Amino acid sequence: xxxxxxxxxxxxxxxxxxxxKALDNINLEINEGEWVAIMGPSGSGKTTLINILSxxxxxxxxxxxxxxxxxxxxxxxxxxxxxxxxxxxxxxxFHLIPxxxxxxxxxxxxxxxxxxxxxxxxxxxxxVGLGHRLEHLPSQLSGGEQQRVCIARALINEPxxxxxxEPTGNLDEENEKIVLSxxxxxxxxxxxxILITHNPELGKHADKVLMLKHGKVDKG
Amino acid sequence: MVxxxxxxxxxxxxxxxxxxxxxxxxxxxxxxxxxxxxxxxIYFDISVKMSKELRAYGAxxxxxxxxxxxxxxxxxxxxxxxxxYIDKEKLVGASPxxxxxxxxxxxxxxxxxxxxxxxxxxxxxxxIEGSWINVAFDKNNCMIGKTLAKNMELKVxxxxxxxxxxxxxxxxxxxxxxxxxxxxxxxxxxxxxxxxGEILDTKDTFNFAMLSVMYDGDSINTLAKQINxxxxxxxxxxxxxxxxxxxxxxxxxxxxxxxxxxMILVITTLCVSTTLISSVAERSREIxxxxxxxxxxxxxxxxxxxxxxxxTTIGIIIGLIVGYFLxxxxxxxxxxxxIEMRIQVIPITFIISFCASMIAALLPIKxxxxxxxxxxxxxx
Ligand SMILES: Nc1ncnc2c1ncn2[C@@H]1O[C@H](COP(=O)(O)OP(=O)(O)O)[C@@H](O)[C@H]1O
Ligand SMILES: [Mg+2]
Numbered sequence: 001x002x003x004x005x006x007x008x009x010x011x012x013x014x015x016x017x018x019x020x021k022a023l024d025n026i027n028l029e030i031n032e033g034e035w036v037a038i039m040g041p042s043g044s045g046k047t048t049l050i051n052i053l054s055x056x057x058x059x060x061x062x063x064x065x066x067x068x069x070x071x072x073x074x075x076x077x078x079x080x081x082x083x084x085x086x087x088x089x090x091x092x093x094f095h096l097i098p099x100x101x102x103x104x105x106x107x108x109x110x111x112x113x114x115x116x117x118x119x120x121x122x123x124x125x126x127x128v129g130l131g132h133r134l135e136h137l138p139s140q141l142s143g144g145e146q147q148r149v150c151i152a153r154a155l156i157n158e159p160x161x162x163x164x165x166e167p168t169g170n171l172d173e174e175n176e177k178i179v180l181s182x183x184x185x186x187x188x189x190x191x192x193x194i195l196i197t198h199n200p201e202l203g204k205h206a207d208k209v210l211m212l213k214h215g216k217v218d219k220g
Numbered sequence: 221m222v223x224x225x226x227x228x229x230x231x232x233x234x235x236x237x238x239x240x241x242x243x244x245x246x247x248x249x250x251x252x253x254x255x256x257x258x259x260x261x262i263y264f265d266i267s268v269k270m271s272k273e274l275r276a277y278g279a280x281x282x283x284x285x286x287x288x289x290x291x292x293x294x295x296x297x298x299x300x301x302x303x304x305y306i307d308k309e310k311l312v313g314a315s316p317x318x319x320x321x322x323x324x325x326x327x328x329x330x331x332x333x334x335x336x337x338x339x340x341x342x343x344x345x346x347x348i349e350g351s352w353i354n355v356a357f358d359k360n361n362c363m364i365g366k367t368l369a370k371n372m373e374l375k376v377x378x379x380x381x382x383x384x385x386x387x388x389x390x391x392x393x394x395x396x397x398x399x400x401x402x403x404x405x406x407x408x409x410x411x412x413x414x415x416x417g418e419i420l421d422t423k424d425t426f427n428f429a430m431l432s433v434m435y436d437g438d439s440i441n442t443l444a445k446q447i448n449x450x451x452x453x454x455x456x457x458x459x460x461x462x463x464x465x466x467x468x469x470x471x472x473x474x475x476x477x478x479x480x481x482x483m484i485l486v487i488t489t490l491c492v493s494t495t496l497i498s499s500v501a502e503r504s505r506e507i508x509x510x511x512x513x514x515x516x517x518x519x520x521x522x523x524x525x526x527x528x529x530x531x532t533t534i535g536i537i538i539g540l541i542v543g544y545f546l547x548x549x550x551x552x553x554x555x556x557x558x559i560e561m562r563i564q565v566i567p568i569t570f571i572i573s574f575c576a577s578m579i580a581a582l583l584p585i586k587x588x589x590x591x592x593x594x595x596x597x598x599x600x
Contacts, residue, residue, distance in 0.1 A: 047598060056512060056594040077516055084514025095509045095597060099233045104226075111226040112514035153513065 004031040006068070007161060007192050008053065013062035015048055015215075022048040024215045026062075030208075032160070035183075035193045037203040040212035046196045049212070050165045053194060054087055055079040084113050088154030090164035094146045096138040102149045103134045106156050113157040124152045128182055144175025151182060161192040168199065180205070231527045238502070244495045245528075246535045249577060252488030253539025257569040258546035258559075259481045263474060265551070265559045279342050279459060281440065283447070284428030286455045293425040298454050302447045312432035313341030316413060319427050320420035323383040326372045330408045331382070333416020333426075336363070342432040343401065350376035350397035359415050361396040365406035369398045382409070382419065389419045436470075485572065489580045496528065496584035500591075507588060508596035517589050524588055525581060532577040536570055543569065 007030045015023040023045045030036050038046050051057035052064065055071060064071040066082065074082060083089075096105045106121040122134055128148040138146050147167060154162060164183075168176040180202060187193055187205070195202065203209055211218040235242050283302055285294055299316050306314075315338035322331040336353045340346075353361050362382070364374060374380055379392045399405055417423045435443055440458040447456035500507070507520055544561055551559035 051594040051598075054512070056592070056597075080511065080514060080516050083512070089512055091597060093597075095505065095512075097506055097509070099237045100229075104229065107226060108230070108510070109513045112510070112516075112519060116226050157514075 004033060006030075007032050007034075008067070009063075009065045010052075010059075011063040013052070013064060014060045015045070015052060015057070016060045022215050023052075023212075026210075026212075026215075026217060028210060030161075030192060030194065032192055033187075033190045034208060035187050035195070035206045036208045036210065037206035038194065038196045038210045038212065039198070039200075039203050040218065043214075044212040045215040046212055047165055048215075050163055050194070050196060054089055054163050055083050084109075084157065086160045088157070088159035088162045090147075090150050090154045090162065090167045092166040092169040094138070094143075094150045094170075096146055096149055096153075098138055101135045101137055102130060102141065102145075102152075105138070105149055106153045109153045109156050121152075121156060124156050125149065127155075128152050129178065142175070144171050144178060147171060147175070147179060148182070151179070155186075159191075161194065162186065164193070164195045166196050166198065168197065168202065176202075227523065227526075230523060231530065234503075234523075234527055235531060238499055241495050241499045241502075242531055245492050245531050246538075248488045248491040248495070249532050249535025249573060250539040250542060252485055252576060253536045253569050253573040254543040254546055255481055255484045256572050257540050257543030257565050258550060259477050260565045260568050261543070261547040261559050261561055262550060263477060264562050264565070266470065266474065278345070279430035279432050281431035281433050281435075281443075281456070281458055282428060283431065283454055283456045293422075294427075294453060296424050296426055298451050299426060299429055302451045302454055302456060305446050305450065306431070306433060306443065310434040312434060313338045314429060314431040314433075315339050315342060316426035316429040318413060318416050318420060318422050318425070319408075320416070320422065321385050322409070322419065323385060324372055324409070325381050328385075329368055329372070331416060331419065332405075332408050332410045333413040333420070334410050335413050336410075342430055345401075346405075347400040348397045349400070350395070353396055353410075353412065356412050356414065358412055360394060361411075362393040363397040363399055363410045364395050365408045365410075366398055366400045367406040368409060369395070374398075380409075382411075384419050384421070387419070387421050485576050488573075489576045492577055492580035493583055496581055497587060500584045500587045504591050505596045507591050508593040511591065512593040512597060520588055521585055524585060525578070528577060528581050529574075532574055535577075536573045539573065540566060540569055 009029045011027055013023055013026040013028075014021060026049065028036075038049060040046055048057070052059055055066075055074070058072065067086075071079075097108065100108060102125060103118065103121050106125060107116040107118060110116045110121060122131070125131060125134055125148075128151050130145060130148050130152065133141060133145055133149075136145075138149070141149065147170070151167070154164075162183075168179050171179065176199070183193060183195065183202075184205065195206070197203055283299060285292065296316060303311075303314060315335035318333040320331055321328055323329075335356070337356070340352055348363075349366075350363075353363055362380065364372075364380070369375070372380065374395050376395055376398055378395045380395060381390065381392050383390045393411070399410070411419065413426075417425075433440065433443070435458075444456045444458055447454065510520055511517075543565075547559040547561065551557055
C-alpha cells in the first residue's frame, strides 16, 4: 500500500468557528484506491472535515496538501476547478435540482465540468440501477433512487476521489445495501473513497477508519 | 451547442419554476418601460402639441401703428411684407382688422372687418351659434357679437340693415353666426375684411393685425425686431404675457414628467432588485449545490444575468406596446390629439429600462457571490 500514490494529507489540522474548535489536531493520509471511513457521533466534526477535503471550506491551522500541492495556495477559482476535476460529492440530503430530471441533474455536473453528453449520463444512471428512471423528477423518485442519482452525478466526471457525507443516513436498509454494493464496486474499480457514516457495518469495509469525537481523533 | 442547451434549460426552467417572481419582475419592467416610452413620446411631441394648445388661447403677436392714437393710415401691402418674415410652419393664423362705426336698425355699433378663416384659427375658443362666414367675397352675411345681438334683438338668420356713417352704403345683411368670445368682440359686428373696407371707405388700409405664431421666448422677440427693422411703418410686438408663460409651462411640464419618470424608474429598480434578492434567497441551496459540483461564480453570474436579461427584454417589448397606447390615451386626454411614436423612443426606452434592470441585479448578484456551498448544504 505504501507504494500507492498519495492523494491527500492533513497534518495537525485545526478548524475553528469562533472559539469552537470543530476539528482539533487531526492527522490523516489517504492514498490512491483507499476506502476511508470517517465515523463518530453527531457534532464530532465529520461534515466539517469533508467540507475541508472538498475545498469548500478553509482550514484554520495546520497543513493540507492535495496531490502534493498546498491547498491554501489555491485561488477560489482553482479550488472550484480542482473540485470538479478530481472530486465527486455525495450528500446525505441528496441535493438534487428539483426541476431537473434525473438525467438532467447528472448532465448539469457534466455541463460545469466540460460538455454535456446525454448518452454518458444515461449509462452512469443505468449503472446505479436507474435505467428506468431517467426522465423522472427528484420528487417522483424514492429516497434511495434520489441518492443513486446523486451518486451518478458524483461519478459522471470520473473523479479520482469520492467524498460521501452519510450517504445512507436517510435510507432504509434495503436501499442502504444497494448503495453499499455500489461503493464496493467502485472500490474494486480502484476509486478512492472517503465515506462518513454512522453505520459500523459500512465502516467494516474500509481500509482505514478515522474515529472523531468532539473534533479530536478518538483512539479509544 | 450542447452546453448551451443545458445553460438555457436551466434559465428557462428557473424562469418558469419561479413564475410568481418572474411575473412581478416582468410587470415592474412593463410599467417602467411603458412610462418611459409614453413619457418620452409625449416629451418629443409636447413642444409642438403644447404650442398649438396654448395658441388656442388667442393671438400672441401684434402688428399695428407706432402710435395707436395717430390718424395716419397703415397699409395692407406693408402687412403682407411683414408676414413674409414669419416661418409658414410656425404661423397658426393671422388676420388684419379694420374698425369703424356704422348704424344698425336699433342704434350705432362698431363694425369690424376680418379674415374669418384666419380668425377661426387664431380664436378656436370662440363659441359660435350658427356658422362662420367661410368665403372672403361674401357680401350678404355678417357675424355679430353675442351682447350686441341681444341688444339689437337679432338671431341667427335675422336681417339687419347696415348704414355707413361716411358713405351712402346701406344694405340688409343676414346674421350668419353669433360670436361668444367673452371679450370685446361680443359688442361688435363683423363682415369680411374687404367688404368692411368698402363700407367704411378705408380701402387697402387696416388698424392692426392679430397673429398666432408658434415662436417662443427669444425667437419671438427676434421676429419682432426683424419686422420692425424691415417694415419701419409698422410696429410689431409679441403680446408678451401669453408667449413667455407658454415656455415656462412647457418646461415645467417637461420637468414634472422627467421627475415622475425618474421616480417610477427608481421604484421599478427597487422592485426588481428586492424580487431578485428574495429569489436568490429561495434558491441559495441550489446555487450552493451548483458551486459544489463545479460551477464558478462567473458561471452562475452569467446564468443569473441572462435570465434577468430575457425577462427584462420581454418586459420592455410589452412595455413599449403598452406605452404606445398610454401615450395615445394621455395625448387624447391632455391635448385632444394622438401622439406620434417617434423611432428614437424605442432605443431610449430599451437602454434606460435595460440599465435599470441590470443595476437592480447588482445587489442580488453580490448575494449570489457570497453564497458558500459549505454553509447552505450543511442543513441537517
Ligand atoms: N459554519 C459553522 N459555524 C459555527 N459552528 C459550526 C459551523 N459548522 C459546524 N459548526 C460546529 O462544528 C461542530 C461540528 O459540526 P459538524 O462537522 O457538522 O459535525 P458532524 O457532521 O460530525 O455532525 C458542531 O459543534 C457544529 O455546531
Ligand atoms: Mg454531518
